[in-house]
Amino acid sequence: MALQRGDAMIATAPPAARWLLIESANAWPRQALGALQPAPEEPAVSSEVARRCGELGYRPVLIRRHGRVDRAAVRRYALVDCRPGHESVRWGELPTDAYLLNVLEAVATNSLNALPDLQPPTQEPIYLVCTHGRHDACCAVRGRPVAAALAGAYPDRTWECSHIGGDRFAGNVVVLPHALFYGQVPPSRAVEVAKHHAEGRVVPDLLRGSGIYPPAVQAAQHYARLAGHSDSLTALRPTQVQQLANQHYKVTLTTTSATAVVIEVSVHFDTVDARLTCAGKAPVQVRRFDLHGIDVVGG
Known part of the structure; x- marks a missing residue:
């Protein structure tokens, strides 16, 4: 839907x-x-x-x-x-x-x-695929083929998981330990997500955001990548977040050079007279972020 x-x-x-x-x-x-x-x-x-x-x-x-x-x-x-620097x-x-x-x-x-059984820390990635059908049928229907594709390529790193949020975006994939949430992932692109992560990159068009950052920062990162800034895992980290009037936010992000990018976004809530998920009810409100400006500073 x-x-x-x-x-x-x-x-x-x-x-x-x-x-x-x-x-x-x-x-x-x-x-x-x-x-x-x-x-x-x-x-x-x-x-x-x-x-x-x-x-x-x-x-x-x-x-x-x-x-x-x-x-x-x-x-x-x-x-x-998943905290930056502590992954x-x-x-x-x-x-x-x-x-x-x-x-x-x-x-x-x-x-x-x-704890005698606890192993030393590692950064080896984990791919979680939501297949929690009793929470929402779409997760099972769309998630299991994605889990099959990932498990075929990375059997030791792939797990089906219970509800992680955003059922309407099934198939949902989370890449740990960076807390990267991907949505509407088709089986044909599941391995692509894993390969990009191994290369230290995200897949912007499937990325919902990173759970370590608040929504305004996630939105700023999205618009920065849309403008051609780096898709690196380590780029576009926030150094300053300012909440302005009228639900506007100004977010300063690092880049891969000596510059920074400043993104201004605003948040709005739209009423949708439809069920967002198979198990949902209508009407509901959904959050939307609009872009108001991008500036590159420094360098």
Whole structure:
């Protein structure tokens, strides 16, 4: 539906600076954490994981391999940090779902090294593809072919995942640890996203934004790339964000040279008298960013 309407994906990446990935072979209900299995000593695992993740600023997401799941295999979890300069992934073994509470306690007390199973940090990318059909059918219908394409090329890096936001833009792909959200990815271009990332570049026409930045910065980065500025992962980082009157923002971004680019955008909310997703309701409001100016300074 969003594709037919031509909905803009600009600046639609949700906040996602830190992640807790939880491997789960159980069926995922609409609220994914409901799939976590309680333990006698901790019957409310799902709600407690959600509460602690909220307090710590982590986004909990269920993951599973594409295709047949080996239920006898040891499950894993991962702690992902997407903050610029801190990008890392740390994997560990997950004996029970209740063990997640130990992991989150170690996060809260800054004692991760006390977790015997936790591996050293790596920057090896992870490709998450939303296939959470019980949250929205479009995610399963459009996401699974994308997951199949990525898993065929990168089986160790590809995971199906639970809801990540933006169901109307399925197939949705997130590249960690840079928190890059891609939308409306067709299976024919899934591997392209991964290859560009390996080269240190983004794919601008499929990019919804980076979850480490607020929407105004995501919009500024989009318009800077549209104007011909770098598609490098490390370029176009914000050095200043000014909120002006009338919902205008002035964002200063770094470039690959000695210059900077200053983007002015404004935010508006449009009413759409249609369902945005298969499970959505109408009418709804959608956010839109308009460009008002681009200036190159310095150099």
